[in-house]
Amino acid sequence: MEKLLEDAFVLFGIFAMFFFSLKVVKCLKYFVHTKWLGVPDSFFNSLGEWAVITGATDGIGKAYAHEFAKRGLNIVLISRTKEKLIKVANEIGQATGRKVKTVQVNFTERDIYEHIKENLRGLEIGVLVNNVGMLQTPDPCRFLEMTDIDKKKNVQQKHFSETINDMIAVNMVSVAKMTQLVLPRMKERQKGLILNISSGVATAPCPLYCLYASTKIFMERFSRGCQAEYGSKGIIIKCSMPYSVASQMSRVMPGIIAKSAEDYVRSSLDCVLLGDRCHGSLAHEILAYVYGKLPHWFVYTDAFLDKLMDHVQNYARSQGNKSH
Structure with missing residues (x-):
């Protein structure tokens, strides 16, 4: 059982590193092309x-x-x-x-x-x-x-x-x-x-x-x-x-x-x-x-959404004041 768990963690680590490497390569492609x-x-x-x-x-x-x-x-x-x-x-x-x-x-x-x-x-x-x-x-x-x-x-x-x-x-x-x-x-x-x-x-x-x-x-x-x-x-x-x-x-x-x-x-x-x-x-x-x-259980809460609305509206008002 311990051997099975160890192999599972190794496979998970390999998969995570592979996924992360793909993201890094994609970012490098963007950087090189742009x-x-x-x-x-x-x-x-x-x-x-x-x-x-x-x-x-x-x-x-x-x-x-x-x-x-x-x-x-x-x-x-x-x-x-x-x-x-x-x-x-x-x-x-x-x-x-x-x-x-x-x-x-x-x-x-x-x-x-x-x-x-x-x-x-x-x-x-x-x-x-x-x-x-x-x-x-x-x-x-x-x-x-x-x-x-x-x-x-x-x-x-x-x-x-x-x-x-x-x-x-x-x-x-x-x-x-x-x-x-x-x-x-x-x-x-x-x-x-x-x-x-x-x-x-x-x-x-x-x-x-x-x-x-x-x-x-x-x-x-x-x-x-x-x-x-x-x-x-x-x-x-x-x-x-x-x-x-x-x-x-x-x-x-x-x-x-x-x-x-x-x-x-x-x-x-x-x-x-x-x-x-x-x-x-x-x-x-x-x-x-x-x-x-970002975890959905946090992003989708009423408290987070209300804070986000207040932040965006305050930012918009501040930018509007700067433009006048």
């Missing part, structure tokens, strides 16, 4: 002439649009606000000299995809970035409290079911429908890149963001399934799962963990050849590992 190797601009240029980005006028989407233009691709910006589309298009055109096409749509609506299809007709699309996203509320909250937070802020409140429908339309339907529009031509040409921007909160059940996190895990599963189906056709379908990125939606400032949108985008593009999903930066990869090791 610091030295990267992905050459010629790779993206070889995929096609145009990059299509949804949610392209703010944050990560805007940063992807600028970065792909710098790397030699023409850009299709898809977003809901005409003034922002014109502004970003002018910025990219003046900075890079690339062609920029704009498509104004609201992704909460379901009848927009024929309009998008017509605007994409005839374009050799090498890259699609499914970035458009919607957060249920700016502050973390329990599922049934989403409407209460909006009322406290005197924001005109949509019906609860309408909020749910809008999040599904923006975070889930848009990904499937945009992929359906672009993938057939990529399959014919045997090359293309589809980047689906999910979220780090989708790596595990995420209280206080449960609806948002649930829509984002759809993106991860959809991406990996499509990659399995079409990877052999020369197409890369990758899910990027960032944690904190400084943007209007996240309301955080850049730091060690929270990356600027520009820094995150450059890092994530250097990692596009590393598997079918990634967190896009070494800091976020380490954070994902740590978060996955």
Whole structure:
């Protein structure tokens, strides 16, 4: 019996060391690719002439649009606000000299995809970035409290079911429908890149963001399934799962963990050849590992969740005061 227990502990130790070694190797790959190797601009240029980005006028989407233009691709910006589309298009055109096409749509609506299809007709699309996203509320909250937070802020409140429908339309339907529009031509040409921007909160059940996190895990599963189906056709379908990125939606400032949108985008593009999903930066990869090791019995307690809500709200208020 003692011999059996000893062998069991040895096997457990070997397995633990093997698992830890895999994590170390993955981190080293991130470090090497983002610091030295990267992905050459010629790779993206070889995929096609145009990059299509949804949610392209703010944050990560805007940063992807600028970065792909710098790397030699023409850009299709898809977003809901005409003034922002014109502004970003002018910025990219003046900075890079690339062609920029704009498509104004609201992704909460379901009848927009024929309009998008017509605007994409005839374009050799090498890259699609499914970035458009919607957060249920700016502050973390329990599922049934989403409407209460909006009322406290005197924001005109949509019906609860309408909020749910809008999040599904923006975070889930848009990904499937945009992929359906672009993938057939990529399959014919045997090359293309589809980047689906999910979220780090989708790596595990995420209280206080449960609806948002649930829509984002759809993106991860959809991406990996499509990659399995079409990877052999020369197409890369990758899910990027960032944690904190400084943007209007996240309301955080850049730091060690929270990356600027520009820094995150450059890092994530250097990692596009590393598997079918990634967190896009070494800091976020380490954070994902740590978060996955936190015990649920502690993280899911009311006391912890209440403290987390207070911390996030106090941080948001402090950042708001600094900006005024």
